Amino acid sequence: MKIFIPTPLRAYTGKQDTVEVGGATIHEALGGLTSRYPDLRKHLFTDEGKLRSFVNVYLNDEDIRYLDAKEQTAVSEKDSLSIIPSIAGGCWPHGGAPSARVDGFASVGRSRLI
Numbered sequence: 001m002k003i004f005i006p007t008p009l010r011a012y013t014g015k016q017d018t019v020e021v022g023g024a025t026i027h028e029a030l031g032g033l034t035s036r037y038p039d040l041r042k043h044l045f046t047d048e049g050k051l052r053s054f055v056n057v058y059l060n061d062e063d064i065r066y067l068d069a070k071e072q073t074a075v076s077e078k079d080s081l082s083i084i085p086s087i088a089g090g091c092w093p094h095g096g097a098p099s100a101r102v103d104g105f106a107s108v109g110r111s112r113l114i
Contacts, residue, residue, distance in 0.1 A: 001081065044083070
């Protein structure tokens with residue numbers, strides 16, 4: 001199966017954007033990936049071996065967190081995994097405060113995303 005590697009993690013896979021691995025489950029496929037590229041393990045898994053909360057993994061187009069078997073979901077060689085790191089942070093456009101009007105819409109407190 002193919003695993004798509006995001007740009008920030010390609011430094012740990014020899015700059016490859018995809019890696020072919022074997023495995024009967026998502027867990028085995030990710031294990032194969034981190035066996036081949038051990039420096040990648042700390043970026044994907046906690047010390048306890050759990051997938052880090054800020055790492056999103058998609059089986060084809062499905063977020064594995066919503067699959068019944070999660071990481072134990074069976075896979076085939078035709079499937080693909082995509083590793084998508086979460087993105088956090090940012091700033092308000094033009095240094096404006098969260099209550100500023102932007103693009104013709106008034107924001108609603110600090111929870112408004114623009």
